[in-house]
Amino acid sequence: MAKPLTIARLFGRRNPTVYTVETSLLGKFADDKGPDPFLLYGVELEIENASSDWTVDGMQWKEDGSLRNEGLEFITQPMHYTTLSRCLSTFFETELDSDNYSERCSIHVHANCLDMTLQQVTTLLMMYQTFEQVLFHFIDNNSNPSWNRQQNIFCVPWSETQLTFRALQEMAEGNYHLLHRWQKYTALNLIPLGTQGTIEFRHMGGTNDLTYINMWLRIIGHLFRVAKSYEFDFIKSRLVNLNTTSQYDAILDFVFAECADSLRTFGYHYCLENGVLNLKYALAPTADTLGSMAASERREAARQRNRQWVEAQVPNGANPVPFGGAGELLRRAPPIPLGVFDEAERIVEAVGGLNVNIRRADDLLRRIDERVAARRQDILDATINGTQAPVPQFNWTPDGRWIAADFPRNEDR
């Protein structure tokens, strides 16, 4: 049986070295393994008026250009919830106050996805898309009111952009470059998925409230727990069918368990209603969008212009044939002598010479076959009638290709 395609295999990453401490040292933290005991966290604490001396075991510090007033970023090594709780508890024994935090400060939580399949991560992101506004309400209700994190330019909600979890679905279809186009300053940043195998929750503002931080870590843990435990289709069907207050309550309990009550902030029904709508937007087919329709209209307008140009070049009485690709080739060229197009390679070369999209070669071949068959009939008719079919003229291009004599070259257009 084939190994499941995990994020680690997909991006060729190894699992990180996990920071652990002896169980005896965990003390009161040992019993609480968090919602997902296997989930590895990495937390970045941005603090101003900070000292590197505050660093504790399992943590490093570095300077951060986005901070001021001797701001530092304290970064925990990859560790499980139990160890992280202990690490943060030790760190926050240092007395910090409002002088250490400004709207510039944030707490970023990286959560490891290396052991997850692409579909599990997609499930996770689909849930995130639905609950995003609920999560932001939780964050804003517990932060300094003047720091409104939803309006912050460093953690823009997905719901305010046109970015959706669909990017992961498209990645599953092989479009890995999509991750490169992702924006770092989204509330849930997917860029580290390709570089470290993590996703980064950038929602939380700077705080020394350990209960609040731990609750946030648990909320994230629950998203991972559910994503790893249930199939994509099961979660999707539960989410898209949410439309009553009782269902909103039930889904919060189902996903966030003991943390659900913390998320039941004022107006959370409205947030979930919007979340479901955002999810449906993400699930909507991508073919018919304003952008694609506009592009399609632009293409049609260009075709019209080209058609008019070609029409202007054609002598009166010439047979109109569909514009574009082989149609144009055939319409511009006099009848094609048999044998000219009898080799597929030469056809493709001709297509290249005419600067037509090579992917249309199949269509070209079909049309040329039809044209050749018609030509064959013409020659047969001419033979029967004792007349001679006209011989077409071709020119050689400077790079050794041939084109119909009156076919417009790019530079002529």
Added chain:
Amino acid sequence: MYDTYTQENQRDFAARYCDTFGWLIDEKRNNKRLVYLAETDGDHLYFYSQLGGVKQHTIAGAGVMFEFIPVDHGWFKADNGAIYLLTRVPARQWKRGISRSNTSITGITGNNVPVNFEVMSSIFNEKNPQTYTYSSARPIALSKHFAIDAKKNVFFYDSLIGTEDNGIITLKNNHVLQELQDLVRRKKLPLEIKVG
């Protein structure tokens, strides 16, 4: 976010807000109006507002308050009858007001619309409250989520979901049927919805 121009924050203020849009809090009239913050020259902050579009200024430390909030994602109507899809762009930049680098505006025909004073003030002005309704005018925004274009295509944000004809919306599928029905019921819109 609220901010005011002072002697102390001149450099920060210029870096964050010049060449962006914000709202001037007008305490006398108990309202706020869109302004384009153009430049600073130390003691003065120059901006354009909807009051005739003339260049105005405030003095550092005068206590004039500005509010800087990003746009909401959704359809907005302009006072000239056009409708626009506004979206935030999470690109790296320092500007905190609404600017070209953090905001995208798309027209109902899919064209990119510049983030300039003309467009912004046609959307955000006192005489153009963003109250959504239904009328025979086309294009029309039914809500932040739904809009109908001149060709009677119905959009969910930028996604084509159906067509409208004489007050009957025919959806391609029942994906957002519930939400549209809720919208029609809540706003008492004279629309009938069916799935084609």
